Amino acid sequence: MKTFKHYILLTIAILALVVGYFYFSKTTTQETYRKLKKIPSQVETKINALNLNIEKINTLPPKEQTRKDGFSALKLTGDAKKQIGVTVNYDPAYSTISYPNGDVDIAKGVCTDVVIRAMRKQGIDLQKLVHEDMKAHFSVYPKYWGLHKTDKNIDHRRVLNLEVFLQRKGKSINVSKEKKEYLTGDLVTWRINDKLPHIGIVSNKTLRDGTPLVIHNIGRGTQEQDVLFRYRIIAHYRW
Template sequence: MKRYGLLLLVTLSFTASAEPQALINAARQQIGVTVEYDGRYQRIAYPNGDVPNHTGVCTDVIIRAYRLLGIDLQQRVHQDMRAHFSAYPKLWGLTKPDTNIDHRRVPNLQKFFQRHGQSLPVSSRAESYLPGDLVTWMLPGNLPHIGIVSEQKNAKGVPLIIHNIGRGTRQEDVLFAYPVTGHYRYGD
């Protein structure tokens, strides 16, 4: 009986680590650390591979935040792509998954979150976006982007976003600055 209680405690503790505020706090830790934007292809370790902490792209904010919670999106995206490659976008001419880059591409994360998380309606209402939600946009030049909804809001009640749009990881008022293309919730 005691073993079961301990197992339950461990399970609840792990689930609590994927709480929205924990994700936000993990993302916020990158502010002032990831100070550059560099999207070039780099060979990285697998699993738990990463580019240098001082640099990265918008997806690295998401990947690093989840990794601090014990969730390796590099490994999870790779395993899903390996098993279901045809379900993922064919935008880069690849014939098989690539552990160095697949998890660092917004369209691949969108597909992964659609398949394994909650895909929520895109809305023009600020209250639809809850702390810890993931949002994707299409930036000018047809560039996909992703960020995490913060619990902090602007004066009008619109949630701020933690992201890296080219100047390092920051928390900014950009939720409705670009066309929203996706809205997701993901946790263990």
């Protein structure tokens, strides 16, 4: 009987040693691997937690990066959208306005006014900026209107002048046929029927296929519409 008990105890002891050996070896191997890879256990835990939530994170709207100058592309689109239902007419008539921060009646305007009004909500007065640049570099701006000097009332409200100004200020982005290249708050210019200059702001809303909508005024006041690839794109800018 004693021999049988001794046999049982010896067997248990051997099994305990074997289990302990493999457990210790596995633990040591894992710790060695962590040291070699320089990945602390806490970091591994955080990485695993993030991996479990990748699908959830990808479904959230992208967060806007904070810029040193305080400019917000998302705010630009939001301020442009606030003009919808307020600016209800398209009126290209010449008007005498104040300077700086001059504007025509908010109920009317042209495509450039959508951009000008939205930018002013962030302290950017295109009337003043364009005037100052044209005054200093008048020769590089278009002469289609027979002007021999700057005009504070209208210069900033002309698409062709804005194209020159934005390019000179380094805001140009390559024109692309890829919808993913057009980000919220980007500015785009077109030639409608290959003739009429037009400008709009890329919205943060898209179609189901990912094509961004555009906030603009093409004849019925400020609207948000699917027009990005409807006309020939001339230029693409990012402030």
